[in-house]
Amino acid sequence: MLHTKAAPLLLLLLLVGFGACEEREVSPCKKGRECFSYTLVCNGSGYEARLYPPSVWVGTRVSDGSAYLPALIHGFWRLFRYIQGKNAAGAHIPMTGPVLTRVRDDPESREFEIYFMLPEAFRGDPPAPTEETVFIERFPELRVFARVFGGWITDTNRLAQLRYLDGQLSAHGHLLQAGRHYTAGYNSPMEILNRRNEVWRVAEGELSCSPTLQE
Numbered sequence: 001m002l003h004t005k006a007a008p009l010l011l012l013l014l015l016v017g018f019g020a021c022e023e024r025e026v027s028p029c030k031k032g033r034e035c036f037s038y039t040l041v042c043n044g045s046g047y048e049a050r051l052y053p054p055s056v057w058v059g060t061r062v063s064d065g066s067a068y069l070p071a072l073i074h075g076f077w078r079l080f081r082y083i084q085g086k087n088a089a090g091a092h093i094p095m096t097g098p099v100l101t102r103v104r105d106d107p108e109s110r111e112f113e114i115y116f117m118l119p120e121a122f123r124g125d126p127p128a129p130t131e132e133t134v135f136i137e138r139f140p141e142l143r144v145f146a147r148v149f150g151g152w153i154t155d156t157n158r159l160a161q162l163r164y165l166d167g168q169l170s171a172h173g174h175l176l177q178a179g180r181h182y183t184a185g186y187n188s189p190m191e192i193l194n195r196r197n198e199v200w201r202v203a204e205g206e207l208s209c210s211p212t213l214q215e
Helices: 003-017 068-083 153-171
Strands: 020-026 038-043 048-052 055-060 099-104 111-115 134-139 143-151 180-185 197-202
Touching: 003 134, 020 048, 055 068, 068 099, 068 134, 068 153, 153 197
Parallel strands: none
Antiparallel strands: 020 038, 038 048, 048 143, 055 111, 055 134, 099 111, 099 180, 143 197, 180 197
């Protein structure tokens, strides 16, 4: 029979082993920058399950045939012009994090949507874009499975990280939004070290985590 003093320790080990954790709010951006913060629901094997609140973003669509990285750079500068005052109010809007990119899963697709989150002070009545290729989009609450990785984001490592995430989620029967995924980048191009990137899958249904295993 299990000794009563050992029972709490066994329960703790079981909870950790099955990806459980205390829910807590996380803000991964550097101090001084408003961030798309989330509630960490649990940790799985090489990924996190997160709950994001409703949010407002300025976005642009790049569909000129560019690959991922050139499209990201092209879209970034469109949005940067918007926050630097190229909007109907002439407002200068602080940069936030992360830079989010919505990517189609179809390997033949060359359409990407790039987003900057609007700071809280601008969400109620966002300044209208003056470029036709720029738009405002309101995101609902998002339930996300996210995998974090370092370095510079490229097509090669983005797809490798996504394959790992998909493998873990598929093996444990998680239901996912079909046809697209997201990338998130948190660093300025000037930052060389300690870079943070993520790939996301949006969940359909409740969030949970598979057992935490060694990678």
